[in-house]
Amino acid sequence: MSVQNTKLGIWLMVATTFVFAMQDGISRHxxxxxxxxxxxxxxxxxxxxxxxxxxARKTGGLRAAVATSQPGVQIFRGVLLATEICVMVMAFVLLGLVESHAVFTSYPLLIAALSGPILGEKVGWRRWTAIAVGFVGVLIILQPGFRVFQVEALVPLAAAFMFALYGLMTRYAARRDSTATSFFYTGTVGCVVMTAVGIWFWEPMTAPDWAWMALLCVTGALGHWLLIKVYDVAEASAVQPFAYLQLVFAATLGITVFGERLEWNVAIGAALVVAAGIFTLLRTRAKEQGRA
Structure with missing residues (x-):
């Protein structure tokens, strides 16, 4: 069993969010x-x-990773995440990093809202209030009724919903499968699905863009490796609030590199969403520790 080091876990989570933000910027390009x-x-x-x-490096190797009593759940998870990534990358192109991430940060609230009907978990009135406040924040970001509503604004919201469902299915799968098994199916199923679909849309790439593609692949692997290390040294509930820094890093990248603007409604709405999300995480942690 790994030695718990919350301070190290927090710094690793900060590094993880930075790497994933860089990955999002490269994906946008x-x-x-x-x-x-x-x-x-x-x-x-x-x-x-x-x-x-x-x-292959884990005990039991690939044979142990493949072993699952719920292949349907694992395959569904893999397909769902691959679809979510495609939708979110499209959101980067349509809306930019700032607005896409501002809306996407609602996914922890969606997880909390859906955990009752899907996993049978009890959600108290305090967390329901936080969820409601968070979605007021989403409405402030989207501004329906105050401007010509952009249908594109629903794209990152759809991605957030899919990622929340993926998170819940991962928790459901964890009841019977190891983290290693779920991680294996996440990568391999997604690879098979994306190859079957994406190969028909092959386009020649320039040499500089192949270099960006190589960096995209490296940041993806590095980000996931860092995330594994985060949860290896610290409790998820202690470090999860720092995952919101990805919004800060991605927004900074969008403004400085891609010339995006931080509108007042996006800033206020995102602040509400993040505050509600952190409150929900803290309430969940309190409940797990028997204080709620």
Whole structure:
């Protein structure tokens, strides 16, 4: 069993969010030049190789990683995450990093809201209040009724919903499968699905963009490796609030590199969503420790 080190876990989570934000920025660039499905497919090739390499080093090797009593759940998880990534990358192209991430940060609230009907978990009135406040924040970001509503604004919201469902299915799978098994299916199923779809949209890439693609693959593997280390040294409930820093890093990248603007409604709405999300995480932690 790993020694718990919350301070190290927090710093690793900060590093993880920075790496994932860089990955999002590279994805935004490449998807603006090439088909989204092709970009995600190549990213999954490297991710699957990384997952298999990790599994091979674990006790029992690939055989142990493949073993599952719920293949349908694991395959569904893999397909769901691959679809969510495609939708989110498309959101980066349509809306930019700032607004996409501002809306996407609602996914922990969606997890809390859906945990009752899907997992049978009890959600108290305090967390329901936080969820309501968070979605007021989402409405402030989207501004329906105050401007010509952009249908594109629903794209990152759809991605957030899919990622929340993926998170819940991962928790459901964890009741009977190990983390190593779930991680293996996440990479391999996604690779198979994206290859079957993305290969039909192949486009020739320039040499500089192949370099960006290589960096995208490396950041993806590095981000997941860091995330594994985070949960290896610290409790998830202690470090999860720091995952919201990805919004800060991605927004900074969008403004400085891609010339995006931080509108007042996005800033206020995102602040409400993040505050509600952190409150929900803290209430969940309190409940797990028997104080709620």
């Amino acid at each position: 490449l998807a603006g030049e090439y088909n989204v499905l092709m970009v995600v497919m190549i990213r999954y090739w490297f991710f699957a190789a990384f997952v298999m390499a990790i599994a």
